[in-house]
Amino acid sequence: MKRPVRIAITGAAGSISHSLLFKIATGEMIGQDQPVILQLIEMPQAMEPLRGIAMELEDCAFPLLHSISLHDNFEEGVVGAHYVLLIGAKPRGPGMERSELIATNAPIFAHQGQAINKLANRDVKVLVVGNPANTNALIASRNAPDLSPAQFTALTRLDHNRTRGIMANHTGANPKDIRRVTVWGNHSSTQFPDLHHATIYGEPALPQIDQDWYRDTFIEKIQKRGSAIIDARGHSSAASAAQAIINHMHDWINGTPENDWVSMGIVSDGSYGIEKGIIYSFPVRCDYGRYQIVQGLEISEFAREKMTLSEQELLTEMETVKDLLPKETGESHRNLSVCLRSGTTLYDDGISLPKKQYLQTDRVR
Ligand code: NAX
Numbered sequence: 453m454k455r456p457v458r459i460a461i462t463g464a465a466g467s468i469s470h471s472l473l474f475k476i477a478t479g480e481m482i483g484q485d486q487p488v489i490l491q492l493i494e495m496p497q498a499m500e501p502l503r504g505i506a507m508e509l510e511d512c513a514f515p516l517l518h519s520i521s522l523h524d525n526f527e528e529g530v531v532g533a534h535y536v537l538l539i540g541a542k543p544r545g546p547g548m549e550r551s552e553l554i555a556t557n558a559p560i561f562a563h564q565g566q567a568i569n570k571l572a573n574r575d576v577k578v579l580v581v582g583n584p585a586n587t588n589a590l591i592a593s594r595n596a597p598d599l600s601p602a603q604f605t606a607l608t609r610l611d612h613n614r615t616r617g618i619m620a621n622h623t624g625a626n627p628k629d630i631r632r633v634t635v636w637g638n639h640s641s642t643q644f645p646d647l648h649h650a651t652i653y654g655e656p657a658l659p660q661i662d663q664d665w666y667r668d669t670f671i672e673k674i675q676k677r678g679s680a681i682i683d684a685r686g687h688s689s690a691a692s693a694a695q696a697i698i699n700h701m702h703d704w705i706n707g708t709p710e711n712d713w714v715s716m717g718i719v720s721d722g723s724y725g726i727e728k729g730i731i732y733s734f735p736v737r738c739d740y741g742r743y744q745i746v747q748g749l750e751i752s753e754f755a756r757e758k759m760t761l762s763e764q765e766l767l768t769e770m771e772t773v774k775d776l777l778p779k780e781t782g783e784s785h786r787n788l789s790v791c792l793r794s795g796t797t798l799y800d801d802g803i804s805l806p807k808k809q810y811l812q813t814d815r816v817r
Contacts, residue, residue, distance in 0.1 A: 456487035456518040458573070460533035462526065462564070463540025463582065464492035465502040467687060471694035472537075473505065477514040481698050482705055487518040493529035493540070494522070526567050533572045537697060538564060538592065541582025543688075550640075554584050554772050561588040562776040565595030565604075574599070577741075579700060581607045581693065585639045586717050586731040587769040593719065593731070594777040594785060601785045602743075605704070606717025608643065608733035610689065610696035611635040614677050615645040618670070623660060625652050633657075634735040634749075635674075635715040637762025638769075643733065644758035645674040649749050667754075707739045713746050714738070721788045724751060724759070729785040730766045 459476060463469055469492075475481065476488060490509070494502045499522065506520050523529030530536060538561070544553045561580070568578060576599065580589035585606040593604035612635045620627040631654075634646040647666060650657035658666065673680075681689045703714050713735045722728045723745045735746040751759070770777070 454486050456489045457482065457534040458489045458491055458532050459535045459537065460491040460493060460530045460572070461537045461539060462493045462529075463538075464490075465494045465498040465505060466539060467690035468539050468581065468693045468697070470505070471691045472539075472697055473509060474512065475694060475698050477509055477512065477517045479516045481701050484516075487516045489518050490520045491529045491531075491533060492520060492522050493526055494524060495540070496524040499524050526564055527571060530564075530567050531571045533568075533576055535701065536568055536572060536576055536578045537581065537701075538578065538588070539581040539697075541588065544583070550584065551772055554587055554769055557582065557584070557588055558591055558773045558776050561591040562595045565592035568592065569596035569598050572599075576603055577701070577704060578604045579607060579697065580604065580717075581697060583639070584769060586733070586766055587773060589717060590719075590731045590770065591773055591776050594781045597778070597781050597784075601719040601781075601788055604719070604731070605700070606639060606731050606733070607693070607696060607700055608635050608639050608715045608717045609700040610693050611639060611643055611645065611674060611677075611733070612715040613692070613696050613699065614674050615647075618673060618677075619647070619650070619652075619657070619661075622665075622670075623652055629653050630657070631712040632735075633715075634713070634746075635733050636755075636759045637733055638766050639717065639733070640762070640765060641675045641679075642758075642762040642765045643675055644755065644762060645671055646755055646758075648752060648755060649735075671758075703738050704743060705738075705741055708737050716743060718743065718745075719785055719788055721745070723747065724749075726759070726763050727767060728787075729782065730763070730770060732763065732766060 461469060492502055502522050506522060509517060509520060542556050568576060580592060582588055589604050589606035593601050612633060615633045615635060616627045616630045619630050629652060631651050633650045636644040636646055647657050652660055678689060708714055715733050716736050717731050717733045720726045720728050720730050720732045726732050736743040737746055
């Protein structure tokens, strides 16, 4: 049995976490041989519901769940973390503009970036889920000068999975036979679900579907899927977001399948002409706990236009939060050639958080 790893999660009593925590504890995220320590972080007013969730986790008797600690303070909860999932964010209220949402959440992610920089494991892998995910990831990363920008990512895997799922339903193929789809850009309605390089049963996907349907219906359907789910359910995607988080982290840690790639929001190194330094969703392949952008894909005029639109949106968002982006990290974000750092050097670091400890077992020490 391996030594346990520390996973710090914000928004741990929220809807996404309610599906996610149980999947992590069964080993779906990292592996069936990897014990986990959950460091759950919430707002002070949500600590009691969080305690209830910890009780439920305990009641599942998961063999891989080494211990749980509960925190209403980010600094305390992120100590020694090998993985940090930033899910908690202020939700968009009725009539709230996207720019207001950005401004409200920005200082939280600046603060969290600083704390991760100081207190997390040096090989930490960070995934930002809370919206606006790409820009929040940028803020966190720019506020972590001692870590590599490549250690910070934003979730666009839900959009990637939606692209495959809806294509599978449309064509009758099994989702596993739909490969090499890409979601470019921002996790917003400007994202571009690209099927130009996709395959179905190993053959190019586009000739197998109606071009007008792809351009006029499919793209918008993916872009607006989040809103459609809110309209139908009255709440934003939760279980599918949890599944996407599992997929994103699993593939980052364990590698992507042969003959395929995934979409991840990562710092742009200028590939495909995208402005360096923004967090943009690219097609990536992962191996040994690292990722690299898939190079050499042909970009049509149609695709370029859509990719640029999303890039422009991210540049505008960056402008909105520029006061929270320290100048000294600008250079490291603009001059990143390959996205490599953070392998799988994971070990028990001997840190214990006794006061906040909820569940402790000694099976895997
Ligand atoms: P919920 O409102 O159910 O839960 C959020 C939880 O976060 C709450 O319990 C709240 O108390 C906590 N929280 C808020 N600020 C916090 C902070 N500073 N530190 C610790 N905890 C904090 O939202 P949920 O449905 O779980 O969604 C969470 C976030 O994910 C939202 O911002 C949502 O917009 C975003 N999403 C992002 C997706 C993506 O693909 N990137 C898809 C799903 C989702 O829409």
